[in-house]
Amino acid sequence: MYVFLGLVIIGIGCLNLFFPSLGWHMKEGWKVDGDSEPSDSYLAMTRLSGLFALFIGFIFLVSQFFS
Numbered sequence: 001m002y003v004f005l006g007l008v009i010i011g012i013g014c015l016n017l018f019f020p021s022l023g024w025h026m027k028e029g030w031k032v033d034g035d036s037e038p039s040d041s042y043l044a045m046t047r048l049s050g051l052f053a054l055f056i057g058f059i060f061l062v063s064q065f066f067s
Contacts, residue, residue: 016050
């Protein structure tokens with residue numbers, strides 16, 4: 001169970017790290033008409049949360065081997 005959860009969290013972390021504007025376009029981008037992009041601070045926070053998710057995902061994977 002922890003392996004699957006760890007892989008899902010790592011996948012979400014990779015999406016946030018490599019494609020930070022994807023979440024914004026899915027959540028807010030469709031509401032605006034025309035060219036609108038997320039702010040630099042939003043992109044930075046999304047990348048930071050991606051790194052955090054990768055860290056937590058690896059903890060889930062490693063904890064499976066020590067339990």
